Amino acid sequence: MYKPIVIAKNSFKELLRKKGLQVLLVFGLVLIGSSQLFSFLTPGEEIKMIKDVGLSAIEFFGALIVIFGAIGAISSEIEKKTLYTLLAKPLRRRDFVIGKFLGISLTTLLNFSVMAIFFIGLLLFKEHTVSLGVFKALILIFFELLLIGAIALAISTFASSAFTVIFSIFLYLVGNLIGYGHSIMEQTTNTLLKTVGTVFYRIIPNLENFNIRDKVAVDVLVKWSYLTKTISYGLIYVAVALLIGIYFFQKREI
Amino acid sequence: MDTVIKIENLTKIYKLSGKREVIGLLNFNLEVKEGEIFGLLGPNGSGKTTLFKTILGLIFPTKGKVKILGKDVADVEVKKEIGFLPENPYYYEYLTGPELLNFYGDIFDLPENMKKKRSDELLSTVGLAKVKHMALGNYSKGMLERIGFACALLNDPKLLILDEPTTGLDPIGGRESRNLLMKLKSEGKTILLSSHFLSEAEKICDRIGILHQGELLVVGELKKLLQEEKAESFEDLFIKIVKGKNV
Numbered sequence: 203m204y205k206p207i208v209i210a211k212n213s214f215k216e217l218l219r220k221k222g223l224q225v226l227l228v229f230g231l232v233l234i235g236s237s238q239l240f241s242f243l244t245p246g247e248e249i250k251m252i253k254d255v256g257l258s259a260i261e262f263f264g265a266l267i268v269i270f271g272a273i274g275a276i277s278s279e280i281e282k283k284t285l286y287t288l289l290a291k292p293l294r295r296r297d298f299v300i301g302k303f304l305g306i307s308l309t310t311l312l313n314f315s316v317m318a319i320f321f322i323g324l325l326l327f328k329e330h331t332v333s334l335g336v337f338k339a340l341i342l343i344f345f346e347l348l349l350i351g352a353i354a355l356a357i358s359t360f361a362s363s364a365f366t367v368i369f370s371i372f373l374y375l376v377g378n379l380i381g382y383g384h385s386i387m388e389q390t391t392n393t394l395l396k397t398v399g400t401v402f403y404r405i406i407p408n409l410e411n412f413n414i415r416d417k418v419a420v421d422v423l424v425k426w427s428y429l430t431k432t433i434s435y436g437l438i439y440v441a442v443a444l445l446i447g448i449y450f451f452q453k454r455e456i
Numbered sequence: 457m458d459t460v461i462k463i464e465n466l467t468k469i470y471k472l473s474g475k476r477e478v479i480g481l482l483n484f485n486l487e488v489k490e491g492e493i494f495g496l497l498g499p500n501g502s503g504k505t506t507l508f509k510t511i512l513g514l515i516f517p518t519k520g521k522v523k524i525l526g527k528d529v530a531d532v533e534v535k536k537e538i539g540f541l542p543e544n545p546y547y548y549e550y551l552t553g554p555e556l557l558n559f560y561g562d563i564f565d566l567p568e569n570m571k572k573k574r575s576d577e578l579l580s581t582v583g584l585a586k587v588k589h590m591a592l593g594n595y596s597k598g599m600l601e602r603i604g605f606a607c608a609l610l611n612d613p614k615l616l617i618l619d620e621p622t623t624g625l626d627p628i629g630g631r632e633s634r635n636l637l638m639k640l641k642s643e644g645k646t647i648l649l650s651s652h653f654l655s656e657a658e659k660i661c662d663r664i665g666i667l668h669q670g671e672l673l674v675v676g677e678l679k680k681l682l683q684e685e686k687a688e689s690f691e692d693l694f695i696k697i698v699k700g701k702n703v
């Protein structure tokens with residue numbers, strides 16, 4: 203069997219048993235379920251609110267699940283010393299990192315699917331129909347989660363668990379605000395600040411690209427070509443993050 | 457007899473914060489021949505685990521070479537011929553014994569039928585056949601040591617590396633483990649082991665080496681070493697050599 207698949211299967215089994223991830227999933231479902239309660243903020247726009255809050259909840263709790271899953275995937279193997287016996291066997295370190303990413307992706311897919319099915323069920327119950335835009339938004343959220351998982355995994359190959367959590371959440375927040383930050387930087391006259399801002403803008407993935415919630419909530423059409431472009435953008439970041447992770451993990455002493 | 461392990465001028469220096477350094481191994485040289493049981497003895501922190509980790513490619517040498525069966529340890533394929541038992545083995549707590557062996561069997565690329573056959577045989581050999589359905593998280597220390605033995609033998613290795621193989625075993629388990637090692641030797645396996653227990657090493661090792669502060673102080677057959685160092689017992693020899701180094 204292809205070695206990364208062997209690692210992925212075992213990693214998936216392990217992540218399914220993580221109580222912390224199960225709790226996050228429950229929180230996500232509770233927030234999606236209670237999304238209609240937020241409609242008091244905008245009377246008469248219950249469906250818009252359910253879509254907006256529901257998709258936000260899937261993205262936010264999905265991101266937390268994938269970050270904590272990615273951290274546990276490598277650091278727990280090091281802390282519990284299971285990696286010690288595993289790497290003493292004919293397993294290439296790159297296969298281990300790729301396998302862990304596949305395991306995290308499977309776990310993400312499962313948790314994401316549970317939240318997405320619940321969300322779609324809620325929409326069907328309320329509106330008796332689900333627009334294609336909702337599915338497009340969900341697809342983009344899933345690829346955003348994969349991107350976040352790959353980055354968190356890459357960081358965990360060389361950093362401590364605490365640093366990985368903080369840095370991954372920081373990247374998630376900055377990635378969602380980077381377009382806004384860039385437009386502010388564009389207006390500054392300070393050259394140094396402008397250069398630093400531009401470098402950050404080029405390096406940090408722009409997660410806003412994956413966010414079409416506002417458009418979906420008001421039924422604005424998002425073209426398939428936009429999805430293809432954004433997914434490709436995400437997959438390039440995933441590939442780069444995995445290469446960085448493999449590079450550092452190959453140098454890491456266990 | 458062919459050389460199974462060849463280590464030349466191996467040095468491992470750990471770099472700590474503030475430009476401090478700790479010597480793990482210093483100009484370590486060793487050859488272990490096919491079918492030999494070599495015992496590496498030394499106090500805690502003498503460098504035994506550092507040596508094993510270097511041989512297994514878990515850490516990287518600062519200087520020197522390690523070859524297993526003529527191949528550089530950087531070649532991951534060489535690990536197909538190695539069985540490894542770590543000190544205090546740690547495994548996935550949620551797996552059962554057969555599941556763990558199946559997982560490692562996949563890592564070794566063992567065919568399906570072979571995996572099942574080896575797994576059943578080894579679980580019987582180490583006395584864990586009756587607890588097949590028990591998760592490893594519920595195993596005692598001795599049971600973990602036994603499943604560790606089974607994992608180390610799964611790929612029918614030419615070389616066995618055993619870090620403190622009898623730690624955690626009761627006297628009966630310790631004897632069974634020694635008998636198993638002698639049986640493996642009779643099958644032509646090469647064994648490199650570390651131990652704190654001098655009496656254990658005395659009983660099973662063809663040659664021993666005494667490691668202290670990263671340096672291999674003596675290597676040889678126990679009887680010859682006793683004569684050369686004019687020591688009455690193995691314990692005398694060990695203390696004499698280790699203390700001599702400290703003076």
